[in-house]
Amino acid sequence: MKLSIQNHLLFHDGKQAPYRATPNRSGLMNPDTIIDHDTASNPLDSSGDIGWLTMPVAQASAHVVIDWRGGITQLAPFNVQCWHAGASKYGNRQNFNAFSIGIEHDNPGYLRKIGEGVYSGVCVIDTNKNPEFKVARVATREHGDHSWLAYSEQQIAASVALHAALKAAYPAINTVLGHYHICPGRKTDTNPLFPLSHMQAIVLGEAGALPVPVEAKPEPKSIVAPAKPSFVPDATVVADVLNLRGGPGIQFAVKGSIPFGTRIDVQEKDQLTNWLRIVTPFGATGYVHGGFVRLD
Ligand SMILES: [Zn+2]
Known part of the structure; x- marks a missing residue:
């Protein structure tokens, strides 16, 4: 289009x-x-x-x-x-x-499961009758824990x-x-x-490929680093919730999310793309976009 x-x-x-x-x-x-x-x-x-x-x-x-x-x-x-x-x-x-x-x-908007593949909210969403409907249950701090179309x-x-x-x-x-x-x-x-x-x-002129559609997303898993990297915080998350990704771009999968105000350790910065390689206070490593982080 x-x-x-x-x-x-x-x-x-x-x-x-x-x-x-x-x-x-x-x-x-x-x-x-x-x-x-x-x-x-x-x-x-x-x-x-x-x-x-x-x-x-x-x-x-x-x-x-x-x-x-x-x-x-x-x-x-x-x-x-x-x-x-x-x-x-x-x-x-x-x-x-x-x-x-x-x-x-x-x-x-938010839905509640009322049967196998059937959800209710402002209207009934029946995934059996409409296979094009994909519903996933997702919980976030801002949204609460609900099913969503x-x-x-x-x-x-x-x-x-x-x-x-x-x-x-x-x-x-x-x-x-x-x-x-x-x-x-x-x-x-x-x-x-x-x-x-x-x-x-x-x-921002930085869009890569679209993220993976919801039905192909793996189950979120807890972030545990095999060996805890050194953590010297030098920046603060200023987004409500910041995605931690497996690589420097939104085409890479989200590994977890970091709440507003979290202190993080920036280990490397790509000056061209403004993607940062970071360590979180819990020892997880990954990449975040520098636009959502305030460096000390
Ligand atoms: Zn609105």
Whole structure:
């Protein structure tokens, strides 16, 4: 799919993408951030959430909705403030509606297993009836311990293309966050199966191949190093949760995650790519991206 942006409107293979104007918008802005969201709705019915986000009573909107089949509908020009972030704060910035583009992905949000292959949440997800549905149980500090519907391949492909097109149109964009980053405790979207770090790498111009899809991921295992390397902390993790990878790039598997504020020992830095080889306080070794670490 070839996406481009002209005059703050989305074009798909040279034709304007479907557009449904939302009244829920404010003044102009210069976006430097993308906030990724889930609609918390039935993935097979995108008309419902587009209808809602274009109704005045909703008092909510986003710039685009990406449906389950990868179709993208735009609701407002990308240089206009939409109402997707709500009361929001991350690092030293607040009120993210004033400088961010909101992308909604059709996804039900957290699910609860109610039978073999059947899950319930805002709707019933039956993997027996819909083999394209892949559900995985994942627990994170921000999301809690739930079952989650993996995004469809078309949806992720559309989202990847859109993040790249937005970066091309608005070079100031350098940050991609989930709604849960800016509204901790209140929001859990995007769900933990969304490749947020890949989207961040896209806007930094550092994206490699997409991460391994959820169903092919190995079970997480505890990180135990055979011989404990020396540990002399010289840096601090400044991401909410930082992925520790097996190699210097997001194409390498995630070995574990390191919480915000953890002191780590940087052993080697690639000046070109800004990937760091590190040791954690528990003796695990691996690679992290330097953008999420503050060196002493
Ligand atoms: Zn959201």
